[in-house]
Amino acid sequence: MFSRTRYIKLSLTSTVKLSSGYELPVVGLGVYQNNDCKPACLAALKHGYRHIDSARMYRNEEQVGHAVRESGIPRSEIFITSKVNNPEHGYGTALAAVDDSLKKFGFDYIDLMLIHSPLSDKARRLETWKALIEAKKQGKVRTIGVSNYGPKHLEEIREAGLETPAVNQVELHPFCQQKEIVEYCNKHGIIVEAYTPLIRGGWDDKIVALAKKYNKDPAQFLVRWSLQRGFVPLPKSSRPDRVVSNADVFDFEISAEDMDVVNAMDRGKDGAVTWNPVDAP
Ligand SMILES: NC(=O)C1=CN([C@@H]2O[C@H](COP(=O)(O)OP(=O)(O)OC[C@H]3O[C@@H](n4cnc5c(N)ncnc54)[C@H](OP(=O)(O)O)[C@@H]3O)[C@@H](O)[C@H]2O)C=CC1
Numbered sequence: 001m002f003s004r005t006r007y008i009k010l011s012l013t014s015t016v017k018l019s020s021g022y023e024l025p026v027v028g029l030g031v032y033q034n035n036d037c038k039p040a041c042l043a044a045l046k047h048g049y050r051h052i053d054s055a056r057m058y059r060n061e062e063q064v065g066h067a068v069r070e071s072g073i074p075r076s077e078i079f080i081t082s083k084v085n086n087p088e089h090g091y092g093t094a095l096a097a098v099d100d101s102l103k104k105f106g107f108d109y110i111d112l113m114l115i116h117s118p119l120s121d122k123a124r125r126l127e128t129w130k131a132l133i134e135a136k137k138q139g140k141v142r143t144i145g146v147s148n149y150g151p152k153h154l155e156e157i158r159e160a161g162l163e164t165p166a167v168n169q170v171e172l173h174p175f176c177q178q179k180e181i182v183e184y185c186n187k188h189g190i191i192v193e194a195y196t197p198l199i200r201g202g203w204d205d206k207i208v209a210l211a212k213k214y215n216k217d218p219a220q221f222l223v224r225w226s227l228q229r230g231f232v233p234l235p236k237s238s239r240p241d242r243v244v245s246n247a248d249v250f251d252f253e254i255s256a257e258d259m260d261v262v263n264a265m266d267r268g269k270d271g272a273v274t275w276n277p278v279d280a281p
């Protein structure tokens with residue numbers, strides 16, 4: 001978690017330290033449902049973002065790779081995530097997925113590779129995790145983690161005596177605060193990335209009013225709330241203007257009282273607006 005004094009000094013290039021030793025920029029650009037994501041990525045990189053959240057499922061790793069090269073920013077200064085797709089669970093298939101992503105990006109390493117979701121079964125999840133451990137050993141991936149993992153799935157890894165994921169990426173916004181998962185991750189040193197931090201635009205009048213109080217729009221207010229909670233938000237927009245405005249969140253601070261108001265908006269699992277498969281068997 002960021003301390004009050006630390007987070008007020010945050011900027012787009014601020015990072016959190018991962019258990020792998022690498023640094024994760026505190027805001028990432030999401031590129032789901034953006035096949036032609038090069039313009040958004042270029043706008044983001046130009047504006048100061050240094051973190052892009054892609055996935056094999058999104059079918060835009062090539063575009064991300066082109067944007068990174070065209071940006072002129074050294075590869076070493078940009079943090080790129082991908083995710084092993086659900087049908088690719090298994091040792092050989094996951095290793096092949098990493099190789100294929102490297103080829104698609106045109107990179108010689110991926111910063112963070114996640115298991116996209118627990119949607120297979122315990123045995124295949126563990127084989128997939130072992131494959132990511134091997135890919136890391138081979139230097140193809142720098143940091144490994146999971147996504148949509150509930151405490152049960154994280155415990156499977158711990159009980160198998162395997163390396164702890166550095167990151168768990170889950171749906172996380174005021175209406176779906178994933179309390180148990182966040183508690184587990186904080187206890188075990190797992191950084192929590194917040195996907196769908198803008199509720200896919202489904203904010204309510206209370207959030208609009210709170211944002212107005214700070215002369216911010218609801219998207220900016222939501223990104224700021226996520227940061228102040230110590231999460232790493234991944235706002236998505238295909239529009240370069242919104243990519244820029246969504247990151248204009250470092251010149252204000254939500255008061256402790258208003259944080260409490262938003263923290264009380266949790267609707268638990270009913271508040272989810274995506275697949276949120278954290279209870280998968
Ligand atoms: N691991 C996983 O299972 C998942 C991961 N993710 C990751 O998290 C990222 C973000 O989540 P996502 O589900 O895309 O949803 P977000 O909460 O980021 O919302 C994106 C939606 O909000 C719109 N939007 C963006 N900015 C604004 C704004 N300023 N004002 C009004 N509307 C706005 C976008 O439209 P427009 O593009 O037209 O601006 C889009 O429709 C994904 O792109 C992906 O990288 C997401 C879901 C699941």
Ligand SMILES: O=C(O)C(=O)[C@@H](O)[C@H](O)C(=O)CO
Nearest residue numbers: 032033055057273274275276
């Ligand atoms: O964006 C992702 O990574 C996803 O897996 C999802 O968006 C997911 O498929 C979904 O939310 C469907 O509504």
